[in-house]
Amino acid sequence: MQQATGINSTAAARGGVMSSLAAYGPTYGALAALVLLIVFNAIFTRNFATPDNLWNTLLQMTPTALVATGMTLVIATGGIDLSVGSVMAIASALAATLIAGGTGVGVAALLALAVACGCGALNGALISGFRIQPIIVTLALLIAGRGAAQVISQGGQLIPLNNPAFGYLGRGYVGPVPAQVLIMIVVAVVAVFVMRRSSFGRYVVAVGGNEAAARLAGIKTHRTKITVYAISGLLAGIAGLIETARLGASDAAKVGLNIELDAIAAVVVGGTPLTGGRATVGGTIIGALIMQIISMTFIMNDIKFSWSLVLKAAIILIAVYVQRPKVA
Amino acid sequence: MMTNVPLLRMEGITKIFGGYKALDGVALTLERGEVHALVGENGAGKSTLIKIMTGAYGRDGGQMWLDGQSVNFRTPEDAQGAGVVAVYQEVNLLAYRTVAENIYLGREPRRFGFVNWKKMNADAREILERLGLNIDPRATLGSLNIALRQMVAIARGVSFNAKVVVLDEPTSSLTEHEVSILYDVVRRLKAEGVGVVYISHRFDELYTVCDRVTVLRDGRFVATRSLAGLEKIDLVCMMLGKRREELRQGTTAFRHIERRGDEAPLLRAENLTRGRKLNDVTIEAARGEIVGMAGLLGSGRTETARAIFGADRIERGEVYLEGKRLNLRTPGDAIDAGLAFLSEDRKAEGIIPELSVRENLTLAALPALSKMGIVNNARQREIVEKFMKRLGIKATSADQKIRELSGGNQQKVLLARWLCKNPKFLILDEPTRGIDIGAKGEIQALVGELAEAGLGVLMISSELEELVEGSSRVLVMRDGECVAELRGNQISQDSIIHAMAEGSAVQADQHVADDVSKQF
Numbered sequence: 143m144q145q146a147t148g149i150n151s152t153a154a155a156r157g158g159v160m161s162s163l164a165a166y167g168p169t170y171g172a173l174a175a176l177v178l179l180i181v182f183n184a185i186f187t188r189n190f191a192t193p194d195n196l197w198n199t200l201l202q203m204t205p206t207a208l209v210a211t212g213m214t215l216v217i218a219t220g221g222i223d224l225s226v227g228s229v230m231a232i233a234s235a236l237a238a239t240l241i242a243g244g245t246g247v248g249v250a251a252l253l254a255l256a257v258a259c260g261c262g263a264l265n266g267a268l269i270s271g272f273r274i275q276p277i278i279v280t281l282a283l284l285i286a287g288r289g290a291a292q293v294i295s296q297g298g299q300l301i302p303l304n305n306p307a308f309g310y311l312g313r314g315y316v317g318p319v320p321a322q323v324l325i326m327i328v329v330a331v332v333a334v335f336v337m338r339r340s341s342f343g344r345y346v347v348a349v350g351g352n353e354a355a356a357r358l359a360g361i362k363t364h365r366t367k368i369t370v371y372a373i374s375g376l377l378a379g380i381a382g383l384i385e386t387a388r389l390g391a392s393d394a395a396k397v398g399l400n401i402e403l404d405a406i407a408a409v410v411v412g413g414t415p416l417t418g419g420r421a422t423v424g425g426t427i428i429g430a431l432i433m434q435i436i437s438m439t440f441i442m443n444d445i446k447f448s449w450s451l452v453l454k455a456a457i458i459l460i461a462v463y464v465q466r467p468k469v470a
Numbered sequence: 471m472m473t474n475v476p477l478l479r480m481e482g483i484t485k486i487f488g489g490y491k492a493l494d495g496v497a498l499t500l501e502r503g504e505v506h507a508l509v510g511e512n513g514a515g516k517s518t519l520i521k522i523m524t525g526a527y528g529r530d531g532g533q534m535w536l537d538g539q540s541v542n543f544r545t546p547e548d549a550q551g552a553g554v555v556a557v558y559q560e561v562n563l564l565a566y567r568t569v570a571e572n573i574y575l576g577r578e579p580r581r582f583g584f585v586n587w588k589k590m591n592a593d594a595r596e597i598l599e600r601l602g603l604n605i606d607p608r609a610t611l612g613s614l615n616i617a618l619r620q621m622v623a624i625a626r627g628v629s630f631n632a633k634v635v636v637l638d639e640p641t642s643s644l645t646e647h648e649v650s651i652l653y654d655v656v657r658r659l660k661a662e663g664v665g666v667v668y669i670s671h672r673f674d675e676l677y678t679v680c681d682r683v684t685v686l687r688d689g690r691f692v693a694t695r696s697l698a699g700l701e702k703i704d705l706v707c708m709m710l711g712k713r714r715e716e717l718r719q720g721t722t723a724f725r726h727i728e729r730r731g732d733e734a735p736l737l738r739a740e741n742l743t744r745g746r747k748l749n750d751v752t753i754e755a756a757r758g759e760i761v762g763m764a765g766l767l768g769s770g771r772t773e774t775a776r777a778i779f780g781a782d783r784i785e786r787g788e789v790y791l792e793g794k795r796l797n798l799r800t801p802g803d804a805i806d807a808g809l810a811f812l813s814e815d816r817k818a819e820g821i822i823p824e825l826s827v828r829e830n831l832t833l834a835a836l837p838a839l840s841k842m843g844i845v846n847n848a849r850q851r852e853i854v855e856k857f858m859k860r861l862g863i864k865a866t867s868a869d870q871k872i873r874e875l876s877g878g879n880q881q882k883v884l885l886a887r888w889l890c891k892n893p894k895f896l897i898l899d900e901p902t903r904g905i906d907i908g909a910k911g912e913i914q915a916l917v918g919e920l921a922e923a924g925l926g927v928l929m930i931s932s933e934l935e936e937l938v939e940g941s942s943r944v945l946v947m948r949d950g951e952c953v954a955e956l957r958g959n960q961i962s963q964d965s966i967i968h969a970m971a972e973g974s975a976v977q978a979d980q981h982v983a984d985d986v987s988k989q990f
């Protein structure tokens with residue numbers, strides 16, 4: 143930290159250790175925690191630092207990371223999307239039903255993604271058009287979506303899928319990299335680029351930072367909100383398809399269950415404040431990694447898994463504490 | 471009980487918020503059966519005083535007596551128990567409960583541990599009748615209109631055996647007819663010996679229902695006067711803190727040149743109408759002209775600006791730019807047409823606090839700065855550098871978060887946000903409020919230059935010097951109407967104040983103005 147350069151160094155130089163911690167907390171706190179976790183595991187956990195385990199870790203976290211990336215944009219506008227798990231189930235049930243009924247894999251997948259994206263856009267339209275709180279709108283879809291998914295799959299029965307082309311999504315590799323991990327990496331990189339370089343990315347944080355000001359600056363705040371929820375829906379759809387391909391079956395009652403909570407946790411741990419106005423997609427990916435590695439640490443060391451939940455909760459609280467808004 | 475002590479007396483009330491004195495030695499005396507107006511412009515300290523009076527805030531200095539007894543309310547419940555209640559403009563009641571439940575919320579009459587509905591409804595009916603209101607206590611509150619809900623809120627206040635009732639802008643959401651219901655209630659309270667503190671921006675109301683007025687300015691006590699016999703112009707002078715000697719020129723950075731506007735208007739806004747806030751406002755501005763707009767708080771200045779900019783829905787009215795009618799549904803439409811609007815409240819409607827100077831500066835210009843949605847960093851840097859230099863924006867770098875800048879520098883960034891779009895018409899709402907003298911002069915000089923270069927400007931300001939010296943014409947707003955247009959040598963602080971108070975452009979009477987100066 144001593145070698146820090148630029149503007150941040152002046153902020154850190156002003157106070158002692160605590161204030162420099164506070165200054166770096168939001169930006170590097172999550173990264174520091176991740177490094178600590180990896181170092182700890184590399185030393186104490188057998189078979190942790192192996193290529194197999196690296197890919198396995200990334201594989202495990204892919205659905206959460208995808209959903210959390212969309213969630214990051216939603217939260218940056220000051221909203222929240224609780225419906226992601228149910229949207230995953232809808233996409234899963236729809237794709238599986240269509241493929242089982244003889245539709246081509248490509249068409250089925252695209253259709254499922256379009257519906258997922260539409261679900262998100264509907265969330266956004268209700269939130270911005272009717273000024274209903276995001277938590278309520280997306281809670282409604284969380285409930286209704288799970289039901290709809292089970293209706294699509296004829297009463298929620300398990301639909302087995304033996305289609306090799308579709309299965310590639312869950313089990314295929316590109317070189318040493320699992321196909322789904324590659325998708326996650328591409329999505330994350332695109333999201334980072336969009337948030338850093340595009341005008342849309344700027345609008346997202348502007349709407350979350352000060353909606354009235356953004357509107358007076360000519361930003362189409364409704365369109366911006368609808369778009370972020372649509373993106374969140376789309377990414378949830380992709381996650382739903384991956385999960386389905388991985389299982390080789392669609393289980394509308396289970397796919398994506400409670401994933402919204404893991405995604406929100408990853409976003410918060412990664413340093414995106416729930417109040418909106420800031421977004422760090424990179425942080426969110428780090429947050430998802432932290433959560434995943436904590437789970438693996440407990441499993442690989444044969445400690446009761448329940449304890450990992452307690453540690454995760456502690457990490458979330460610490461993250462929020464470190465990032466709390468400072469009183470001027 | 472002694473009858474010669476005032477009902478409520480506050481002396482030397484001081485309140486400090488983080489080193490800043492929001493109130494400094496303020497006094498207020500309220501008699502029984504008196505309706506007492508409390509007035510002042512932004513930041514005068516009215517609401518802080520009310521919150522201290524009703525126990526929502528503690529005080530940092532001063533004393534308060536109720537019926538001659540020294541009191542010190544720690545919570546609003548304390549104050550209510552003593553009979554001092556506030557009724558706020560946004561009614562804090564439960565829409566799905568009945569009128570009677572709302573009135574007695576939290577202290578329902580009970581029998582054997584259960585709510586005694588019969589007694590509660592009867593008591594509520596009695597209170598409502600006392601106030602001359604024909605409302606069914608069993609009706610659901612949500613089924614009543616805004617005005618009646620407000621009356622229920624007052625009834626709730628009265629039900630605490632209120633001795634002092636504070637009404638904070640009670641008419642702001644009421645229609646003309648509903649206002650008369652309120653007046654009636656206020657008169658009944660008065661007749662019962664209740665003291666009413668009445669906060670409103672509307673002079674007509676003050677003169678209709680109030681007996682005396684206390685004026686605050688910048689957290690200080692200015693004067694308490696009887697409204698009967700007090701000229702409106704004196705009241706305005708007290709609110710604005712003007713004296714005769716100050717009504718001279720030479721304190722702003724506007725170069726004093728006579729500006730002629732072009733003949734054909736650049737912008738024309740016609741018959742702008744929105745509820746009671748805007749009533750048939752028509753204004754015109756030419757290229758190269760700075761049109762000043764004066765008016766007290768709540769007079770419809772900002773509403774006019776927002777209507778022209780498409781920021782609020784209006785019921786009626788049209789805006790023409792260069793003779794072309796604009797279809798304004800959102801601010802985005804106005805911006806595309808070539809309008810720009812520097813809003814009054816920098817914090818709430820201007821800056822995006824967490825974003826950098828660069829991001830804030832180019833926010834409105836992004837469509838022009840990006841290709842296929844990707845921002846062109848080189849051009850962005852170029853523009854940011856140019857305008858930071860031109861406006862003398864002081865920041866450690868363009869990456870610094872805007873919230874860390876001083877008010878003056880924030881304002882410059884916001885001005886640059888519009889200037890980099892090269893607009894045709896610029897609306898400035900209080901462009902120099904709350905910024906340091908240096909930045910103020912720079913902004914004024916810049917606006918002057920821009921107008922000379924052909925930009926049309928509408929400048930809303932509470933600073934009369936700024937209006938007198940900067941404008942080629944001054945429009946004066948009052949109660950949602952444009953009541954006067956001053957040109958050439960008609961433009962003076964005197965004439966503006968006169969129009970604000972009386973609603974016409976007649977030159978202020980010399981001896982009236984002299985009287986005002988003696989009172990300070």
